[in-house]
Amino acid sequence: MPIALGILAAQGHVPKGSLAQYEFLGELALSGELRAVTGVLPAALKAAHAGRSLIVPRDNSAEAALVSGARTHGASSLLEVCAFLRGAVDLPAAVASACNTITIAELDLADVRGQPQARRALEIAASGNHHALFVGPPGTGKTMLASRLPGILPPLSEAEALESAAIRSVAGCGIDFHKWKQRPFRAPHHTASAVAMVGGGSVPRPGEISLAHRGVLFLDELPEYDRRVLEVLREPLESGHIVISRAARQAEFPAAFQLVAAMNPCPCGYAGDPSGRCVCTPEVIRRYRARVSGPLLDRIDLQVAVPRVPLAELGGPAASSESSAVVRARVSAARERQLQRAGKPNANLSNREVLRDCALAAGDRHLLERALDQLGLSARAYHRILRVARSIADLNGSDAVATAHLLEAIQYRRAL
Numbered sequence: 227m228p229i230a231l232g233i234l235a236a237q238g239h240v241p242k243g244s245l246a247q248y249e250f251l252g253e254l255a256l257s258g259e260l261r262a263v264t265g266v267l268p269a270a271l272k273a274a275h276a277g278r279s280l281i282v283p284r285d286n287s288a289e290a291a292l293v294s295g296a297r298t299h300g301a302s303s304l305l306e307v308c309a310f311l312r313g314a315v316d317l318p319a320a321v322a323s324a325c326n327t328i329t330i331a332e333l334d335l336a337d338v339r340g341q342p343q344a345r346r347a348l349e350i351a352a353s354g355n356h357h358a359l360f361v362g363p364p365g366t367g368k369t370m371l372a373s374r375l376p377g378i379l380p381p382l383s384e385a386e387a388l389e390s391a392a393i394r395s396v397a398g399c400g401i402d403f404h405k406w407k408q409r410p411f412r413a414p415h416h417t418a419s420a421v422a423m424v425g426g427g428s429v430p431r432p433g434e435i436s437l438a439h440r441g442v443l444f445l446d447e448l449p450e451y452d453r454r455v456l457e458v459l460r461e462p463l464e465s466g467h468i469v470i471s472r473a474a475r476q477a478e479f480p481a482a483f484q485l486v487a488a489m490n491p492c493p494c495g496y497a498g499d500p501s502g503r504c505v506c507t508p509e510v511i512r513r514y515r516a517r518v519s520g521p522l523l524d525r526i527d528l529q530v531a532v533p534r535v536p537l538a539e540l541g542g543p544a545a546s547s548e549s550s551a552v553v554r555a556r557v558s559a560a561r562e563r564q565l566q567r568a569g570k571p572n573a574n575l576s577n578r579e580v581l582r583d584c585a586l587a588a589g590d591r592h593l594l595e596r597a598l599d600q601l602g603l604s605a606r607a608y609h610r611i612l613r614v615a616r617s618i619a620d621l622n623g624s625d626a627v628a629t630a631h632l633l634e635a636i637q638y639r640r641a642l
């Protein structure tokens with residue numbers, strides 16, 4: 227569109243200098259009509275930061291209007307844009323079409339019966355932004371638990387919601403104006419390719435890990451994913467972004483997602499079940515679990531067994547079934563403590579910050595060293611256990627990391 231406008235300006239159809247304060251984005255049809263394009267939201271953010279006005283196709287104007295403080299106009303044709311620049315007509319400023327209010331996710335934790343340990347782990351994961359793995363037989367509610375994580379996370383800030391919506395805009399996924407302030411939840415199937423997962427293509431587009439930015443990436447049946455797909459997750463799990471290099475160009479997309487994975491304990495699903503119905507040999511179980519690499523598992527702070535729930539508990543009183551709103555209030559308070567102390571969630575603390583903020587009494591230090599030794603855990607696990615212990619202490623409103631917090635954190639390393 228700028229080229230077309232440049233020609234019109236040169237021919238005197240548009241006053242000289244009138245283009246200076248504007249940015250234009252859209253697809254110009256041969257008829258002169260303006261068609262909607264992808265990526266309008268990040269363009270609107272950039273234009274607003276630069277203090278410039280943006281003119282977009284009318285079908286994109288609601289998306290551009292999500293940026294508060296942006297001066298955006300929607301036009302339906304090139305003629306209309308020219309008339310506006312000549313001062314002959316007024317293009318109405320774009321307005322966000324639908325409610326921008328936060329709607330809490332419909333999926334509620336109150337629906338999950340039993341599983342107190344898994345619920346507790348989910349709460350710790352939410353408060354400190356930790357990755358989590360649920361291990362248990364089929365039908366024990368692993369998916370139900372994972373899908374309720376977005377509903378107990380602290381609400382997205384305006385800036386975070388815009389980042390997340392901008393990625394959807396670039397990916398051409400469309401933005402649901404009713405839900406754009408909710409944390410994303412992405413659950414790609416285990417047949418997903420590496421490109422679908424991390425992004426790619428000749429013109430690089432964001433993948434699932436970027437669409438899950440500021441939200442949750444759920445991988446069900448973790449050992450079923452292609453090993454190469456799982457390995458490419460390691461880098462963004464640490465850094466929070468992904469760089470996609472192609473011959474022609476390089477693109478970097480944000481990918482600060484929280485990973486929640488689920489898996490069966492063995493191929494038949496019943497290893498360790500009290501019914502004794504598992505038919506897998508130890509070697510089969512070992513090979514099945516080895517499909518998830520040690521370095522990937524190392525990065526998952528909370529590994530939780532999700533056993534079958536006794537029938538009596540399923541029909542029992544709702545005592546253990548707190549609603550998402552109640553849990554979210556505790557999570558938000560714990561997260562606030564973290565932001566006040568370190569300016570970031572506990573999972574994102576550097577090793578040096580861990581030693582500063584998660585100091586242990588001498589006896590507890592020995593306890594942790596012995597546990598690492600006995601469980602055969604790596605040095606990396608040392609800092610990771612401390613981060614989780616810090617989140618447990620924050621949920622308890624405690625300034626110091628005490629023995630009980632440490633012991634609970636250690637047990638989340640024992641599901642596999």
Ligand SMILES: [Zn+2]
Pocket residue numbers: 492493494495496497504505506
């Ligand atoms: Zn089995």
